[in-house]
Amino acid sequence: MTRLFPRSLPGQIALLVAVALFVAQAISFGLLVRERQNARFAQVIVPTVTRLIDAAERLGTPVNPRPEPPGGGPDRREGREARRLARGRVDLVPANPIPVELERRGDVESDLRRGLTDGGVQVGQVIAVVRPIDANRPILKRMDPARADRLRRLGAELMVAVELPGKGWLSLSSAWPRSERALIWQLLAQTLILYIVVLVPVLVAGHRIARPLRKLAEATRAFHPNDGADPVEESGPSDVRAVIAAYNALSTRVTAMLDEKDRMLGAIGHDLRTPLAALRVRIESVEYEEDRARMADTIDEMNHTLDDILSLARLGRPSEPPTDVDLSALIDAVVEDFRDLDQDVSFEEAPRLRMHLRPSLMRRAVRNLIENAIKYGGATEVRLRSDDRSVRIEVCDRGPGIPPEKLEKVFDPFTRLEESRNRETGGAGLGLALARAIVRDASGEITLANREGGGLVATITLPRT
Secondary structure (H helix, E strand, O other): OOOOOOOHHHOOOOOHHHHHHHHHHHHHHHHHHHHHHHHHHHHHHHHHHHHHHHHHHOOOOOOOOOOOOOOOOHHHHHHHHHHHHHHHHOOOOOOOOOOOOOOOOOOHHHHHHHHHHHOOOOOOEEEEEEEEEEEHHHHHOOOOOHHHHHHHHOEEEEEEEEOOOOOOOEEEEEEOOOOOHHHHHHHHHHHHHHHHHHHHHHEEEHHHHHHHHHHHHHHHHHHHHHOOOOOOOOOOOHHHHHHHHHHHOOOOOOOOHHHHHHHHHHHHHHHHHHHHHHHHHHHHHHHHHHHHHHHHHHHHHHHHHHHHHHHHHHHHOOOOOOEEEEEHHHHHHHHHHHHHOOOOOEEOOOOEEEEEEEEHHHHHHHHHHHHHHHHHHHOEEEEEEEOOOEEEEEEOOOOOOOOOOHHHHHOOOOOOOOOOHHHHOOOOHHHHHHHHHHHHHHEEEEEEEEEEOOOOEEEEEEEEO
């Protein structure tokens, strides 16, 4: 059911208006049918009952039913039917004159019986049928032209037969108004016209409102603080213009806040690196080699942590533009750097694969994953896989793995599974967080999974471009 419900603003407005119009038309149809029934009762049933009561009163004493005259063939019956239909005359016949194959109208029979009972006439059976009038019937040619034309337009006649116990049957034919079926078709045509007249302007107005909203949604999805995009054009109704103006003001404030943040981070980086560099110079005067090496490692760790923090904080506004690079060559270069440091890292040969991304950032993300694999698993395997929809970079190791409940938690900044804070067993806990931020900036994702037989697989998935 939810699939049939429109999701767009114009569609929902149109559906709401269509349902309201349908309900209004249904109520109108009910009132019209009831009014039509009342009108039918007043125009047809009441005169018919009046003539039947008048005929029954004239038969106050037992009257023998009039037999069919000798030689009365079809032509004479047609002539008598024409005169009766033309004059609305009531005939007394010995038996029910209405063919049994015609469908009876129970509602009309109930109205006739009630009217005759209220008039004090005791009756037996009451039979009423409505049958269409054939426009080519010979009897219509013998009528008054005006009445024949009226009968043709009405299209039906009411045939009534009322049993008077012990006297015979009163028979009467009269014109019958158009049936409710014609009224239904008329109302359907009216509803269709009304839908066209009302829904078309509603859809036009809905699209006029939705168009600037769609542009606003596209601008919001594509918003990037340093892309220099123009403000969204303010168009549409006043309420929509107000929303667009608020978004433009918000984007300006966000850009200004990020600019201020970058300036602050630059100042922090400068203020911290200067004393670290001074410390690095001063440790050269330390007499003991072992103490000097420990101090140098501590300063390197602080510099490395500072670089990770600043990189993670500035990732939303990278200065490096995306370019077309050979991803296979990029990964191979990173692996070669580790091999030069005598690390056991292997890379399966892969065909050239051109991707549009920021090469320095992607190189850093892959390096962080390989560093983690080396620290916890020793030997590391790197693979590049691709299909029609995505590219996968897999970094595999044979380390202890990660408990399943912590596979997502390790991506949080400053989170380490090894809590000793020893540099030899891990860094500050920013490597995976930085790698995920870099990959997500490239519209990709990083996932971790434990390998069969032990170890971990870190997978970078990037969309094909």
